[in-house]
Amino acid sequence: MFDTMGAAGSADDINAMEIHHWYTKFMKECPSGQLCLHEFKQVLDLHGLTPEANSYVEQVFHTFDMNKDGFIDFLEFIAAINLVIRGKIDQKLKWYFKLYDADGNGCIDKKELLSIFTAIQAINGHTNMSAEEFTNMIFQKIDVNNDGELTLEEFITGVERDEDLMELITKSFDLSNVLKVIQSGRRHSI
Numbered sequence: 001m002f003d004t005m006g007a008a009g010s011a012d013d014i015n016a017m018e019i020h021h022w023y024t025k026f027m028k029e030c031p032s033g034q035l036c037l038h039e040f041k042q043v044l045d046l047h048g049l050t051p052e053a054n055s056y057v058e059q060v061f062h063t064f065d066m067n068k069d070g071f072i073d074f075l076e077f078i079a080a081i082n083l084v085i086r087g088k089i090d091q092k093l094k095w096y097f098k099l100y101d102a103d104g105n106g107c108i109d110k111k112e113l114l115s116i117f118t119a120i121q122a123i124n125g126h127t128n129m130s131a132e133e134f135t136n137m138i139f140q141k142i143d144v145n146n147d148g149e150l151t152l153e154e155f156i157t158g159v160e161r162d163e164d165l166m167e168l169i170t171k172s173f174d175l176s177n178v179l180k181v182i183q184s185g186r187r188h189s190i
Helices: 016-029 035-044 051-065 075-085 089-100 110-124 131-142 152-161 164-174 176-184
Strands: 107-109 150-151
Touching: 016 075, 035 051, 051 075, 051 089, 051 110, 051 176, 075 089, 075 164, 089 152, 089 164, 110 131, 131 150, 131 152, 131 164, 150 152, 152 164
Parallel strands: none
Antiparallel strands: 107 150
Protein backbone atom coordinates (compact mmCIF):
# COMPACT_ATOMS: atom_id res chain seq x y z
CA MET A 1 0.00 0.00 0.00
CA PHE A 2 2.60 2.60 1.06
CA ASP A 3 5.63 0.75 -0.24
CA THR A 4 7.64 3.77 -1.34
CA MET A 5 8.72 4.54 2.20
CA GLY A 6 8.99 0.97 3.39
CA ALA A 7 5.69 1.26 5.24
CA ALA A 8 3.86 -1.36 3.23
CA GLY A 9 1.01 -2.97 5.02
CA SER A 10 -2.56 -4.07 4.82
CA ALA A 11 -5.53 -1.74 4.93
CA ASP A 12 -6.20 -2.98 8.48
CA ASP A 13 -3.00 -1.31 9.74
CA ILE A 14 -4.90 1.92 10.38
CA ASN A 15 -8.64 1.43 10.67
CA ALA A 16 -11.34 3.71 9.26
CA MET A 17 -11.94 5.49 12.58
CA GLU A 18 -8.26 6.28 12.95
CA ILE A 19 -8.05 7.48 9.35
CA HIS A 20 -11.02 9.78 9.97
CA HIS A 21 -9.36 11.09 13.15
CA TRP A 22 -6.07 11.77 11.36
CA TYR A 23 -7.84 13.28 8.35
CA THR A 24 -9.70 15.71 10.61
CA LYS A 25 -6.46 16.72 12.33
CA PHE A 26 -4.59 17.02 9.04
CA MET A 27 -7.28 19.20 7.47
CA LYS A 28 -7.51 21.37 10.60
CA GLU A 29 -3.77 21.99 10.48
CA CYS A 30 -3.62 22.18 6.71
CA PRO A 31 -6.95 23.19 5.10
CA SER A 32 -5.44 23.13 1.60
CA GLY A 33 -4.71 19.40 1.96
CA GLN A 34 -1.10 20.07 0.99
CA LEU A 35 1.44 20.61 3.78
CA CYS A 36 4.46 22.60 2.60
CA LEU A 37 7.81 22.70 4.40
CA HIS A 38 7.04 26.04 6.06
CA GLU A 39 3.72 24.71 7.43
CA PHE A 40 5.43 21.50 8.55
CA LYS A 41 7.89 23.53 10.63
CA GLN A 42 5.08 25.75 11.93
CA VAL A 43 2.88 22.81 12.99
CA LEU A 44 5.84 21.29 14.86
CA ASP A 45 6.80 24.64 16.42
CA LEU A 46 10.27 24.55 14.89
CA HIS A 47 11.50 28.14 14.72
CA GLY A 48 15.00 29.61 14.89
CA LEU A 49 16.75 26.34 14.14
CA THR A 50 20.47 26.01 13.63
CA PRO A 51 21.45 25.33 10.01
CA GLU A 52 22.13 21.68 10.92
CA ALA A 53 18.76 21.23 12.63
CA ASN A 54 16.99 22.98 9.76
CA SER A 55 18.69 20.63 7.31
CA TYR A 56 17.46 17.61 9.30
CA VAL A 57 13.87 18.89 9.41
CA GLU A 58 14.01 19.44 5.65
CA GLN A 59 15.35 15.90 5.15
CA VAL A 60 12.49 14.45 7.25
CA PHE A 61 9.99 16.48 5.23
CA HIS A 62 11.46 15.38 1.90
CA THR A 63 11.53 11.76 3.03
CA PHE A 64 7.80 11.94 3.85
CA ASP A 65 7.14 13.72 0.52
CA MET A 66 7.22 10.47 -1.42
CA ASN A 67 6.21 11.87 -4.82
CA LYS A 68 8.70 14.77 -4.47
CA ASP A 69 6.15 17.48 -5.34
CA GLY A 70 7.21 19.72 -2.44
CA PHE A 71 4.14 18.94 -0.34
CA ILE A 72 3.01 16.25 2.07
CA ASP A 73 -0.54 15.30 1.10
CA PHE A 74 -2.87 13.22 3.25
CA LEU A 75 -1.81 9.85 1.76
CA GLU A 76 1.85 10.63 2.41
CA PHE A 77 0.93 11.84 5.87
CA ILE A 78 -1.01 8.69 6.77
CA ALA A 79 1.81 6.52 5.39
CA ALA A 80 4.22 8.34 7.72
CA ILE A 81 1.85 7.94 10.69
CA ASN A 82 1.42 4.24 9.92
CA LEU A 83 5.20 3.78 9.80
CA VAL A 84 5.83 5.62 13.07
CA ILE A 85 2.96 4.00 15.00
CA ARG A 86 2.82 0.49 13.58
CA GLY A 87 5.83 0.03 11.37
CA LYS A 88 7.85 -3.11 11.89
CA ILE A 89 11.48 -2.61 12.79
CA ASP A 90 12.78 -3.46 9.30
CA GLN A 91 10.38 -0.88 7.81
CA LYS A 92 11.61 1.75 10.26
CA LEU A 93 15.24 0.86 9.55
CA LYS A 94 14.62 1.30 5.81
CA TRP A 95 13.10 4.69 6.55
CA TYR A 96 16.02 5.68 8.80
CA PHE A 97 18.41 4.61 6.06
CA LYS A 98 16.56 6.76 3.53
CA LEU A 99 16.69 9.68 5.96
CA TYR A 100 20.45 9.29 6.52
CA ASP A 101 21.19 8.88 2.81
CA ALA A 102 20.93 12.62 2.21
CA ASP A 103 22.27 12.53 -1.37
CA GLY A 104 20.09 9.55 -2.33
CA ASN A 105 22.94 7.47 -3.77
CA GLY A 106 21.95 4.29 -1.92
CA CYS A 107 24.80 4.46 0.61
CA ILE A 108 25.39 6.33 3.84
CA ASP A 109 28.84 7.80 4.29
CA LYS A 110 30.31 9.19 7.52
CA LYS A 111 29.67 12.79 6.50
CA GLU A 112 25.94 12.12 5.97
CA LEU A 113 25.53 10.28 9.27
CA LEU A 114 27.53 12.91 11.16
CA SER A 115 25.43 15.69 9.65
CA ILE A 116 22.10 14.03 10.53
CA PHE A 117 23.14 13.13 14.08
CA THR A 118 24.51 16.65 14.69
CA ALA A 119 21.18 18.06 13.52
CA ILE A 120 19.21 15.69 15.75
CA GLN A 121 21.31 16.71 18.74
CA ALA A 122 20.56 20.36 17.95
CA ILE A 123 16.81 19.63 18.05
CA ASN A 124 16.61 17.06 20.86
CA GLY A 125 19.42 18.33 23.04
CA HIS A 126 22.75 16.70 23.61
CA THR A 127 23.13 13.02 24.29
CA ASN A 128 25.82 11.21 26.25
CA MET A 129 27.75 10.70 23.01
CA SER A 130 29.12 13.26 20.57
CA ALA A 131 28.05 13.14 16.93
CA GLU A 132 31.59 12.07 15.98
CA GLU A 133 31.61 9.26 18.57
CA PHE A 134 28.18 8.07 17.41
CA THR A 135 29.22 8.07 13.75
CA ASN A 136 32.51 6.27 14.40
CA MET A 137 30.79 3.68 16.59
CA ILE A 138 28.15 2.95 13.92
CA PHE A 139 30.75 2.51 11.20
CA GLN A 140 33.03 0.44 13.43
CA LYS A 141 30.18 -1.94 14.27
CA ILE A 142 28.42 -2.35 10.93
CA ASP A 143 30.67 -1.32 8.02
CA VAL A 144 31.67 -4.94 7.41
CA ASN A 145 33.79 -4.30 4.32
CA ASN A 146 35.40 -1.12 5.76
CA ASP A 147 34.75 0.90 2.62
CA GLY A 148 33.50 3.96 4.56
CA GLU A 149 29.95 3.55 3.24
CA LEU A 150 26.96 1.65 4.54
CA THR A 151 24.62 -0.07 2.13
CA LEU A 152 21.00 -0.70 3.09
CA GLU A 153 21.82 -4.38 3.67
CA GLU A 154 24.83 -3.59 5.90
CA PHE A 155 22.78 -1.07 7.84
CA ILE A 156 19.75 -3.29 8.50
CA THR A 157 21.77 -6.44 9.19
CA GLY A 158 24.21 -4.60 11.47
CA VAL A 159 21.56 -2.82 13.50
CA GLU A 160 19.36 -5.91 13.84
CA ARG A 161 22.32 -7.95 15.16
CA ASP A 162 23.26 -5.45 17.88
CA GLU A 163 20.61 -4.81 20.56
CA ASP A 164 22.43 -1.79 22.02
CA LEU A 165 22.80 -0.21 18.60
CA MET A 166 19.13 -0.92 17.82
CA GLU A 167 18.07 0.81 21.03
CA LEU A 168 20.38 3.77 20.44
CA ILE A 169 19.18 4.31 16.87
CA THR A 170 15.53 3.84 17.80
CA LYS A 171 15.76 6.36 20.65
CA SER A 172 17.85 8.86 18.71
CA PHE A 173 15.57 8.95 15.73
CA ASP A 174 12.21 8.39 17.41
CA LEU A 175 9.55 10.48 15.66
CA SER A 176 6.80 9.84 18.18
CA ASN A 177 7.31 13.33 19.60
CA VAL A 178 6.41 14.69 16.14
CA LEU A 179 3.16 12.72 16.31
CA LYS A 180 2.42 14.01 19.82
CA VAL A 181 2.62 17.57 18.52
CA ILE A 182 0.26 16.74 15.67
CA GLN A 183 -2.12 14.78 17.92
CA SER A 184 -2.34 17.60 20.45
CA GLY A 185 -3.54 19.84 17.63
CA ARG A 186 -1.15 22.67 18.45
CA ARG A 187 -1.10 25.38 15.86
CA HIS A 188 1.46 28.14 16.29
CA SER A 189 1.45 31.45 14.57
CA ILE A 190 4.66 32.98 13.33
